[in-house]
Amino acid sequence: MSDLLxxxxxxxxxxxxxxxxxxxxLDGEHVHYTAEEVHARAVERLPEISRASVYNTLGELVALGEVVEVTTDGRAKRYDPNVHQEHQHLVCSGCGMIRDVRTEGDLMAALPFGERFGFxxxxxxxxxxxxxxxxxxxx
Amino acid sequence: MSDLLxxxxxxxxxxxxxxxxxxxxLDGEHVHYTAEEVHARAVERLPEISRASVYNTLGELVALGEVVEVTTDGRAKRYDPNVHQEHQHLVCSGCGMIRDVRTEGDLMAALPFGERFGFxxxxxxxxxxxxxxxxxxxx
DNA sequence: GTCTTGACTTGGACATAGTCCAATATAGGA
DNA sequence: TCCTATATTGGACTATGTCCAAGTCAAGAC
Structure with a gap:
């Protein structure tokens, strides 16, 4: 993440x-914070940082492809900085914990052409x- | 859907x-309304129906397994009554339209045991x- | 080192999605 | 027809996210 800057x-x-x-x-493995969690942690280091800056910056990082948005429940979006290693997510339906996981095989190929409807x-x-x-x- | 009742x-x-x-x-194919869309359509037939009743009823239908929640973007949840035919979703990133699609192969098997972390x-x-x-x- | 300026940040108002609750209404059995 | 547990209602409230005008500052120019 240091070279992100x-x-x-x-x-x-x-x-x-x-x-x-x-x-x-956002530095680290298996980081999937919501915007508010990012803000709470950022405030510990820079007390005057605003919610707006966190939302702005996260949105920009997503637009640049440096972070991906994850929505596993209908609640707040989560932000995943692990973009340089393709992965999927494993979610605990009890506590909501998220793990990054790597799948085998070609998931795209699981969708037959007849089911693509011209998309x-x-x-x-x-x-x-x-x-x-x-x-x-x-x- | 008539036998749903x-x-x-x-x-x-x-x-x-x-x-x-x-x-x-909720009757029909490829129906994926948000709660507010369900409410708007319900109001056309029963003008006094409240938002709370729509949220309550949708929640109960989900708990009973008669409808599934779908969250494809970080916005409002959508409700899919097509639970008796297993399917996945194809989403247009332009207009947000959702199609039900059937995949081939065993998607569960794509996750190796070594990637399950005891889940x-x-x-x-x-x-x-x-x-x-x-x-x-x-x- | 200092100046300048356009990009960045801020607080707060606003928007959207969803939950909760006490009061009222009603489906369906007795 | 009556009774009552269950369902509905409006509105207040919470959570999440967006927008904006005013103020601030990073970094290039000199």
Whole structure:
């Protein structure tokens, strides 16, 4: 993620304290924070950062392809910085925890041409649901 | 869908005018309305029906397994009454139109055991994104 | 180092989606 | 026809996200 800032600078971004903090918050594996969670964590490092800046910056990162939006439930969108390794998601239906997972085979090929209705299909997302070990033990 | 009302009665539901109208609105193929769209259509037949009743009834239908929630974007949830034929969704990234599609092969098997992290995986949803013929022509 | 300027940030108002609740109405059995 | 548990209602409230005008500042020019 450290070179994210360099990539952004290369694209003409002004590197503000706010953007740096947001990039730091998004650093790591299996990070899937909501915008409000990103804001809460950013505030710990930069107390005056606003919600608007977080929403703006996340939207820009998504537009640049540096972060992807994930919506596994109908609640808040989550932001996944793990874009350089293709993956899908495994979601615990108990606690909502999300793991990045890699699938086998060609998921796109699972959709026959006869089922494409003239669409130019260019993306497929797969979400697996189950109970994580903790939630399975608790029930 | 006409026998939906019978199934609900068998489960002890009271058949009110509101529930009948909601069931009628959800009748059909490739129906994926938001709660507000269901409400707007229900109001045409029963002007005094409230938003709360629509939300309540949709939630109950989901709990009973008669309707499934679909969230393809981060916006409002959509309600899909086509539960008796397993299917996935194809979404136009231009206009948001949704088609039900049937996939080939075992999507669950695409997730290796080594990628399950101890989860008891019991469901998989797949969403294909592309541009429908109309939106492709317009761009 | 300082100036300048256009891009960035901010707080707050607004919009949209959904939930909750106390009061009222009613389906369907007695 | 009556009774009552269940359903409906309007409206307040919460959560999530968007928009905007005013103020701030990063970084290139000098």
């Amino acid at each position: 360099q990539r952004l600078r290369d694209r003409g971004w002004r590197l503000t304290a706010q953007r740096r903090v947001i990039a730091e918050v 130019a299909v260019d993306e497929v997302t797969v979400t697996y649901y189950g109970r994580c070990p903790g939630c399975a033990a608790a029930s | 019978q199934r609900l009665r068998d489960r002890g539901w009271r058949l009110t005018a509101q529930r009948r109208v909601i069931a009628e609105v 008891a995986v019991d469901e998989v949803t797949v969403t294909y994104y592309g541009r429908c013929p109309g939106c492709a022509a317009a761009s």
